[in-house]
Amino acid sequence: MANKKIKVGIVGGTGYTGVELLRLLAVHPQVELAAITSRGEAGMPVADMFPSLRGYVDLVFTDPASANLGTCDVVFFATPHGVAMSQAKALLAAGVKVIDLAADFRLQDIAVFEKWYKLPHSCPDILKNAVYGIPELYRQQIKNAQVIGNPGCYPTTVILGLAPLLEQGLIDFSAPIVSDSKSGVSGAGRKAEIGTLFAEASDNLKAYGVAGHRHHPEIHAQLTQLADDKLDLIFVPHLIPMIRGMLSTIYVKLTPKGNSTDLQALYEKRYEQERFVDVLPAGSLPETRSVRGANNLRIALHKQADTGYLTLLVVQDNLVKGAAGQAVQNMNIMFGFDEAAGLEVVPLLP
Amino acid sequence: MANKKIKVGIVGGTGYTGVELLRLLAVHPQVELAAITSRGEAGMPVADMFPSLRGYVDLVFTDPASANLGTCDVVFFATPHGVAMSQAKALLAAGVKVIDLAADFRLQDIAVFEKWYKLPHSCPDILKNAVYGIPELYRQQIKNAQVIGNPGCYPTTVILGLAPLLEQGLIDFSAPIVSDSKSGVSGAGRKAEIGTLFAEASDNLKAYGVAGHRHHPEIHAQLTQLADDKLDLIFVPHLIPMIRGMLSTIYVKLTPKGNSTDLQALYEKRYEQERFVDVLPAGSLPETRSVRGANNLRIALHKQADTGYLTLLVVQDNLVKGAAGQAVQNMNIMFGFDEAAGLEVVPLLP
Amino acid sequence: MANKKIKVGIVGGTGYTGVELLRLLAVHPQVELAAITSRGEAGMPVADMFPSLRGYVDLVFTDPASANLGTCDVVFFATPHGVAMSQAKALLAAGVKVIDLAADFRLQDIAVFEKWYKLPHSCPDILKNAVYGIPELYRQQIKNAQVIGNPGCYPTTVILGLAPLLEQGLIDFSAPIVSDSKSGVSGAGRKAEIGTLFAEASDNLKAYGVAGHRHHPEIHAQLTQLADDKLDLIFVPHLIPMIRGMLSTIYVKLTPKGNSTDLQALYEKRYEQERFVDVLPAGSLPETRSVRGANNLRIALHKQADTGYLTLLVVQDNLVKGAAGQAVQNMNIMFGFDEAAGLEVVPLLP
């Protein structure tokens, strides 16, 4: 029933993925926002915290204890890591689907999860049936999933950027895959920290997490699965003085077959049915603002003449295709809606 | 017929008001984008210039000569001053309505127009029947208008900010009205100029146009008409290192009656039926990002304790309520559509 | 002895005024940096916190208890309000001069201080002899002072902007003085707070403190003293998405004599001997970046044709002439150095 509305709950709506979910869901034609919880802000109208939502969202933050999330059809977790797994069991028992925007259901290897997130995993059985929520790769599984581990922002760019090559076995793994990735500051979340103050992060640039970033194992696991082979990954994220936007510049060594393949055609064919993945014309230089506020991800391919290497440029809005937008896309699939419902937001440029 | 689509043309779509019209009209349920003209870029797909529109707008820029605008229901002019008045007559004769986002139809006093814009006015008769397009003040006239002079960005903030006081005669004109106004850099347009380069305008702030700005006579004329009295206006615009957004901080001396009136209540009542004017709770400090990308304008009132003065804070997105959004709002009224059609865009925050 | 070096201590060097003092003092020819204290960061090399100082400052943060500040010639307090007054007595007893960059010694009216800063003043006797550190007004008193209350950033712009008019009695106080002031985000300090995060403060603009800001009483007290008369002040600060820089746009009603005076000449004459106050040519529009990193303050005057009002544009770097630079200028005067010693830093543009 395309016109039936589902009841949606959001746990932890005071961060950037929370407000972004609200922005998208507030005008989603098949969604009724039923509850949004925050331990710290219970009683405060959402629009007092996010004045952009005045006139669009009338909800008040409620205490998690009294939110009655069990009556929802689906609950999004826009929370710190570890929260979703503590509540998933009860929700599933009540017939509620779960979409976690944190990392609880992204990594199937529990040892890896526990090493990087310093948390014991409390529901390995649920994890086993959770689906990694990249629709362009796992649409069928998402359709039937009860629990979605919504991908990290960086992983979305690298995985979708490389999937066509990996599926066809065109990367030579004798060299590591290098992803030099860049993110706007909103990726650090809405947390009071000195390093992301305007006066610290503006007119400035730095790499971070070079010695190890939590998205490394996530990307590595997904690439390995797609490759069905062992591979090395060098992943260096950078903090860019912009609010939103993400660009991964990816360097891969092609196999001889990769070198002789028309990769532009391969990519265009692979993604031609995908509403949110846009393979740009040969020679393009995608800008992050071309997807600002929207669920689109754009890819450009550049052969590096004599070297046998390919450079990929992949852009997205880290808060949309990299987080809340992809989560809504997953929801649409889970409930049989038009996959683009609520996501026809034209990017904001300038 | 709410579902009938009208044919819309845009003249001069290569600037920021042009791309903004396209952003809004591309998903407007009752609009068919029929043509977009550009002398310089004829033949280029719009989405090549504005990659944000890939997947949303398939149009190609056409030469004005061959655009066949006479078959449109309405034509927007997102052009330099002087273009709309040169084409209005022919379009009107063909039964096409005209919405000019430049200044050709804003100033009823031709001498003032010619002084400030250094152009002779070529169609005073059309001007006489043109309507100044602020729906919250002139909705009835807009409904029946053939030609709309869409207001300047700064004027929209000052006029809507002061209208309730002026309508009630609560300002003491023995002191000038002071509008200290601030705009994001997109207000300067998409023109190759050194002063608005990133490396010049970023991390920087300045006033400009202090000796005289074209919006001064426009604001002055509108305020005078609303006041039905003579008044002095000091208007000082400032260039702010942000892409979009406008804040006017307005200082007015209240009459004794103004001082004893519950102004908060007055404003809330005056605008309670207005979808796009939001009177904030007493004590509020509106942020420009609270309306980023959206057609909303927000007002906050602050009594200056012992001085008898009132400070008004008025924010809008200069490209939306200050330009393209208000133009679409006018179009909706002219064609009997829901006034908010195509304008239910939730502001983008962060 | 122009070549003798003095020993300088800094209390609380982990904020922006602290690092700014270090930037200036590290290359001051007559200064030996003796100690910098921080309770929280004792043991950390200063250059680890502020990598810009690598190669220029070898000091390690020391605990206040062990810093032995009594051996210094002068101690700067770059601390929260209330710290300087708790330590001033002991330092003065040891013959150490004190320059407080916080508010402890700015307001001679203790009741006003206590109302705005919510602190009892612990040393009214010292306060009585403290000098308000604007060299261009109080150079003689500074020369002999033991304690300087270094002015707030906003007050410096408004006071120096209006001093020539006030000294000559050219402002008509029947209307309030309006200062619409704008500051870069560094003015909020180096504190972990959500409101000044990059993703919150960037591409955004707002007024704040409209209902009352601590610099209001400070400005009001100084203007009143210069005017030797009662006057009303409306002061509205705004947060601008730039790191540094401050612009006050000041609107004043002139007396008849003020209207007939050559104000440009008056200002040029008043400040012609001042190394750091620059009266711009008539018609100028000063930019904040024209003083980035430097101790200069620039003023432009604009008569508002028929209104009898004058608009002043005053720019400075809020961290330099608005804080640390002015403090060093005061130090130079107190010790008989060239007033510009260590302050010949050419502004950084672009």
Place this chain on the structure above:
Amino acid sequence: MANKKIKVGIVGGTGYTGVELLRLLAVHPQVELAAITSRGEAGMPVADMFPSLRGYVDLVFTDPASANLGTCDVVFFATPHGVAMSQAKALLAAGVKVIDLAADFRLQDIAVFEKWYKLPHSCPDILKNAVYGIPELYRQQIKNAQVIGNPGCYPTTVILGLAPLLEQGLIDFSAPIVSDSKSGVSGAGRKAEIGTLFAEASDNLKAYGVAGHRHHPEIHAQLTQLADDKLDLIFVPHLIPMIRGMLSTIYVKLTPKGNSTDLQALYEKRYEQERFVDVLPAGSLPETRSVRGANNLRIALHKQADTGYLTLLVVQDNLVKGAAGQAVQNMNIMFGFDEAAGLEVVPLLP
């Protein structure tokens, strides 16, 4: 004679490298600014174009024809490519040394120069004796040079970043060297172009020049010379929404010997006598703002655990060590001054 002042001329002072030379030279103790030329702006005081220089530079732009540059000791060319080579012969004949900040004297291979710059080289004989101006590599030659080809901004980071490895033969050239480089927008120069407008370049990120950038052959030539071997280079520059600052993230495959060498120690030793090259402690993440406005270049090394690759992070201010500062450093060496004279500018942070 360390205290004798030399006469300095600047050709083409209206761009960013020009104003930056002026900023540094205005307070250089051994420099007398004799002339600055601009065809377009002859007669305009320099401080009218760059108000930051008010009070520091009294010069007026003069027409190149009347500038009498032959009386200078050294002339800097802050001009488009091709200008320096047209004037070098006459200046050298007059005994004037030449430092070109454009590309005329950077590439010894004339065919390569002509391919990338689309200009015939007009003085191959002068080029042959020109020295590539990286003091840390070619100090002796610079000392005796008459003509300096001042390096490009990107090349400075990559060459100094890799020199210690190349000198020791520690890079395995079976894989390409990848430099993913990022620059602030000032690198595009002070030219009226749409792509670098604030409203285009702000809150945005993109790669550019992927198909070929003029700094590629320059870097390649220098690396090849240092390696004395053939090598592949992938160089992808990115435009970052900040005014100044440059970061190259460089990925290299180490030889077995490289993998077993203490590279941190190697780098520290290699650069320990260098005033302007700073090898950061192991694990550091350099920020571009740590060198804002200063001539320092900072390097951090990160071994990529199991991959046999090394990641280097190299930051500089693109306008200082990447252009004008390095040019002044070269001048200091050519005239026997302290190499750091005029360059002891503490970086501006925040």
